[in-house]
Amino acid sequence: xxxxxxxxxxxxxxxxxxxxxxxxxxxxxxxxxxxxxxxxxxxxxxxxxxxxxxxxxxxxxxxxxxxxxxxxxxxxxxxxxxxxxxxxxxxxxxxxxxxxxxxxxxxxxxxxxxxxxxxxxxxxxxxxxxxxxxxxxxxxxxxxxxxxxxxxxxxxxxxxxxxxxxxxxxxxxxxxxxxxxxxxxxxxxxxxxxxxxxxxxxxxxxxxxxxxxxxxxxxxxxxxxxxxxxxxxxxxxxxxxxxxxxxxxxxxxxxxxxxxxxxxxxxxxxxxxxxxxxxxxxxxxxxxxxxxxxxxxxxxxxxxxxxxxxxxxxxxxxxxxxxxxxxxxxxxxxxxxxxxxxxxxxxxxxxxxxxxxxxxxxxxxxxx
Amino acid sequence: xxxxxxxxxxxxxxxxxxxxxxxxxxxxxxxxxxxxxxxxxxxxxxxxxxxxxxxxxxxxxxxxxxxxxxxxxxxxxxxxxxxxxxxxxxxxxxxxxxxxxxxxxxxxxxxxxxxxxxxxxxxxxxxxxxxxxxxxxxxxxxxxxxxxxxxxxxxxxxxxxxxxxxxxxxxxxxxxxxxxxxxxxxxxxxxxxxxxxxxxxxxxxxxxxxxxxxxxxxxxxxxxxxxxxxxxxxxxxxxxxxxxxxxxxxxxxxxxxxxxxxxxxxxxxxxxxxxxxxxxxxxxxxxxxxxxxxxxxxxxxxxxxxxxxxxxxxxxxxxxxxxxxxxxxxxxxxxxxxxxxxxxxxxxxxxxxxxxxxxxxxxxxxxxxxxxxxxxxxxxxxxxxxxxxxxxxxxxxxxxxxxxxxxxxxxxxxxxxxxxxxxxxxxxxxxxxxxxxxxxxxxxxxxxxxxxxxxxxxxxxxxxxxxxxxxxxxxxxxxxxxxxxxxxxxxxxxxxxxxxxxxxxxxxxxxxxxxxxxxxxxxxxxxxxxxxxxxxxxxxxxxxxxxxxxxxxxxxxxxxxxxxxxxxxxx
Numbered sequence: 001x002x003x004x005x006x007x008x009x010x011x012x013x014x015x016x017x018x019x020x021x022x023x024x025x026x027x028x029x030x031x032x033x034x035x036x037x038x039x040x041x042x043x044x045x046x047x048x049x050x051x052x053x054x055x056x057x058x059x060x061x062x063x064x065x066x067x068x069x070x071x072x073x074x075x076x077x078x079x080x081x082x083x084x085x086x087x088x089x090x091x092x093x094x095x096x097x098x099x100x101x102x103x104x105x106x107x108x109x110x111x112x113x114x115x116x117x118x119x120x121x122x123x124x125x126x127x128x129x130x131x132x133x134x135x136x137x138x139x140x141x142x143x144x145x146x147x148x149x150x151x152x153x154x155x156x157x158x159x160x161x162x163x164x165x166x167x168x169x170x171x172x173x174x175x176x177x178x179x180x181x182x183x184x185x186x187x188x189x190x191x192x193x194x195x196x197x198x199x200x201x202x203x204x205x206x207x208x209x210x211x212x213x214x215x216x217x218x219x220x221x222x223x224x225x226x227x228x229x230x231x232x233x234x235x236x237x238x239x240x241x242x243x244x245x246x247x248x249x250x251x252x253x254x255x256x257x258x259x260x261x262x263x264x265x266x267x268x269x270x271x272x273x274x275x276x277x278x279x280x281x282x283x284x285x286x287x288x289x290x291x292x293x294x295x296x297x298x299x300x301x302x303x304x305x306x307x308x309x310x311x312x313x314x315x316x317x318x319x320x321x322x323x324x325x326x327x328x329x330x331x332x333x334x335x336x337x338x339x340x341x342x343x344x345x346x347x348x349x350x351x352x353x354x355x356x357x358x359x360x361x362x363x364x365x366x367x368x
Numbered sequence: 369x370x371x372x373x374x375x376x377x378x379x380x381x382x383x384x385x386x387x388x389x390x391x392x393x394x395x396x397x398x399x400x401x402x403x404x405x406x407x408x409x410x411x412x413x414x415x416x417x418x419x420x421x422x423x424x425x426x427x428x429x430x431x432x433x434x435x436x437x438x439x440x441x442x443x444x445x446x447x448x449x450x451x452x453x454x455x456x457x458x459x460x461x462x463x464x465x466x467x468x469x470x471x472x473x474x475x476x477x478x479x480x481x482x483x484x485x486x487x488x489x490x491x492x493x494x495x496x497x498x499x500x501x502x503x504x505x506x507x508x509x510x511x512x513x514x515x516x517x518x519x520x521x522x523x524x525x526x527x528x529x530x531x532x533x534x535x536x537x538x539x540x541x542x543x544x545x546x547x548x549x550x551x552x553x554x555x556x557x558x559x560x561x562x563x564x565x566x567x568x569x570x571x572x573x574x575x576x577x578x579x580x581x582x583x584x585x586x587x588x589x590x591x592x593x594x595x596x597x598x599x600x601x602x603x604x605x606x607x608x609x610x611x612x613x614x615x616x617x618x619x620x621x622x623x624x625x626x627x628x629x630x631x632x633x634x635x636x637x638x639x640x641x642x643x644x645x646x647x648x649x650x651x652x653x654x655x656x657x658x659x660x661x662x663x664x665x666x667x668x669x670x671x672x673x674x675x676x677x678x679x680x681x682x683x684x685x686x687x688x689x690x691x692x693x694x695x696x697x698x699x700x701x702x703x704x705x706x707x708x709x710x711x712x713x714x715x716x717x718x719x720x721x722x723x724x725x726x727x728x729x730x731x732x733x734x735x736x737x738x739x740x741x742x743x744x745x746x747x748x749x750x751x752x753x754x755x756x757x758x759x760x761x762x763x764x765x766x767x768x769x770x771x772x773x774x775x776x777x778x779x780x781x782x783x784x785x786x787x788x789x790x791x792x793x794x795x796x797x798x799x800x801x802x803x804x805x806x807x808x809x810x811x812x813x814x815x816x817x818x819x820x821x822x823x824x825x826x827x828x829x830x831x832x833x834x835x836x837x838x839x840x841x842x843x844x845x846x847x848x849x850x851x852x853x854x855x856x857x858x859x860x861x862x863x864x865x866x867x868x869x870x871x872x873x874x875x876x877x878x879x880x881x882x883x884x885x886x887x888x889x890x891x892x893x894x895x896x897x898x899x900x901x902x903x904x905x906x907x908x909x910x911x912x913x914x915x916x917x918x919x920x921x922x923x924x925x926x927x928x929x930x931x932x933x934x935x936x937x938x939x
């Protein structure tokens with residue numbers, strides 16, 4: 001059973017990577033001029049990612065438990081560094097150079113948050129559930145405190161600005177809070193409170209983020225500005241129809257109508273060139289991978305391990321759903337990658353590492 | 369339990385995405401597919417050249433010349449202020465005016481905006497050299513209508529311009545597009561379908577920046593057909609010169625073929641102004657001018673014919689047998705109708721018909737008029753083509769009007785009085801004719817009842833316009849017209865003839881002068897309409913000086929024109 005699950009995870013992960021590479025090969029064909037740099041980069045990433053997956057799966061996850069808080073602290077430090085001296089690209093400061101390699105700490109933050117929360121929520125604290133002080137203590141210790149720790153990194157990422165990652169991290173928090181076993185009414189109460197507060201957050205949005213939200217509501221407000229990407233990607237996905245236009249035959253992608261088509265909008269290339277059939281194959285792979293992740297979580301007795309698995313599963317789900325949804329114009333454009341498909345080294349490797357954790361947790365399951 | 373809920377939520381989210389995909393790709397797939405096709409294919413129209421217009425001797429009256437337009441492509445504009453600054457400096461116009469024009473005409477990001485039209489070759493080179501600094505900048509070559517002789521024949525030629533919205537709606541089915549250049553008035557309008565080139569175009573595949581990626585197809589534009597006119601630009605030049613600043617019309621027609629040799633209306637205009645439309649104020653000035661220079665008075669202007677109308681009276685009197693050539697009346701210098709006094713120009717004494725025509729005696733024709741009655745006059749005026757369209761091959765011809773009892777009654781303006789008949793008899797009052805109608809009247813008289821269709825077209829391409837050579841016999845007796853001709857010849861040849869000044873040694877000239885009274889204290893219209901035989905060709909002509917005073921002025925002009933034509937062996 002265990003080996004079977006492991007095999008499936010390897011299979012679907014590689015499947016997703018291959019679909020991504022095929023799409024990227026086509027997307028990097030620019031103006032009838034071949035610029036394969038992007039493709040070879042990603043190919044290298046895929047190889048490196050598979051190696052990382054294997055290595056990580058061999059590491060005892062207990063080590064991650066020990067280092068969870070330190071990893072989180074280091075990551076917050078890195079995020080601060082980005083704000084002070086990060087590299088600009090596409091209007092945001094998300095990248096940083098360390099030892100000659102530049103990467104996006106916000107992608108690493110997702111992992112750091114998972115470990116921090118998994119460790120924090122897995123720790124048993126004495127509870128006095130029947131008096132008011134006990135309830136306040138639960139609210140403080142189980143919700144408010146961890147939320148504020150997470151908000152620290154969320155705020156730093158939000159400031160970069162990277163609304164998408166901030167949203168995903170919030171999603172992880174809610175999922176793990178729920179999976180951690182806290183009474184449902186606390187979780188719902190927390191969500192209700194957030195929903196009430198969010199409208200006030202409008203003031204903290206960058207003007208381009210406001211634009212994107214408004215344009216999401218009606219892309220035709222600004223068809224050549226903020227709405228352009230959404231309109232063009234909708235046209236791309238829709239025009240693929242059932243069987244797609246064929247590899248390299250996607251006019252939206254090949255003729256450069258799609259901006260950011262090898263990163264956040266790679267799905268529109270798949271939708272256009274491979275149609276509904278191709279898109280469903282990819283979505284099926286994701287669904288199976290996530291399903292495997294949940295199987296792993298379900299079989300784990302260790303709460304820390306289970307929470308890590310839930311964290312990984314929730315990130316994957318959120319990013320896949322939000323990314324595809326935004327490409328089709330169902331969600332606002334928030335700048336999230338499609339896991340293991342979008343071009344982007346840090347993101348790609350971070351997801352490989354996360355899948356590695358799933359494999360690792362799965363292996364250790366029988367040790368106890 | 370909790371994990372099961374998470375799994376459920378996950379499945380729900382994926383279900384949502386799949387449903388979204390199904391909606392976008394299957395239900396709306398067709399729609400988006402069409403959009404993607406429209407996204408990438410553009411048609412760049414290529415206007416075909418307009419055909420040339422030449423005069424009867426092959427001299428080009430309307431030509432095409434290369435012109436340079438500066439365009440800016442919005443999506444590549446970059447630093448707009450810098451660009452407009454550069455353009456302003458290079459073209460010697462203000463930066464703001466370029467920015468304004470750009471702002472006004474901006475449409476889609478990939479559609480180049482024309483910010484300056486028809487710049488000089490030197491400027492075009494300067495701009496081309498700076499293209500590397502401003503990638504959005506481009507100089508486009510196009511063909512532009514050009515009228516080398518400027519005012520010469522302007523009214524016959526008309527002019528060209530961008531199609532108006534109303535015209536586009538009318539002509540859409542014939543392959544005209546919004547950007548099409550079409551003819552306005554004159555031959556440019558009347559023969560537009562022949563003159564205009566067949567529009568071609570490039571079908572190109574573009575990328576998101578509107579840059580051409582691939583050429584999908586070409587349809588070569590075709591040049592329109594050349595048109596040769598019957599107009600002689602030399603006659604036109606002389607007519608223009610002789611008219612000078614005066615307001616008026618000169619028409620010269622070959623009486624045997626109906627070919628219009630000259631048709632000049634003054635004041636005129638330079639059709640080149642309409643082409644570039646560089647300065648709208650120049651165009652506005654033409655249309656706002658109270659003298660209406662854009663109007664072709666020869667066919668659109670309506671004037672009372674004055675004494676030229678006596679030709680109708682003489683013919684009608686003889687046809688109805690109310691008079692014979694020998695019928696005489698005494699002219700005491702005026703005619704008394706009850707208490708009203710109708711004046712004559714001189715005291716002519718006893719006049720027969722031929723003398724009365726030669727001396728233009730009003731009293732004689734008052735008598736003829738009363739014998740005929742208004743109805744008969746009206747009938748013969750129409751029979752001889754007055755107050756009716758001639759249907760020359762030029763647009764905006766008007767018909768004019770011949771007053772009569774019936775018309776009065778229909779308009780509810782009271783009854784018809786004997787005084788009205790007297791006024792009508794000498795072509796005053798409400799009679800309204802175009803100068804071209806008098807040309808045809810003279811043809812009818814000169815050719816003994818045979819008329820030809822006046823026209824300005826000689827050939828389209830290599831095909832001669834021979835449909836115009838049909839002759840028509842009008843129901844007027846040849847002998848009667850011979851009598852009228854004697855009277856007209858007398859006007860020129862007699863010692864006391866009103867057009868004595870036009871008596872030229874080697875030419876048989878005959879005609880009728882007219883002085884049409886005008887309302888207010890403006891000067892009278894001066895007419896001289898007639899024909900000349902015995903030269904290289906037989907012609908009919910008509911000269912009108914609007915508020916030109918005495919008909920003598922019109923005769924002088926006619927004489928000078930005939931002399932010049934003789935000199936150039938046109939006559």
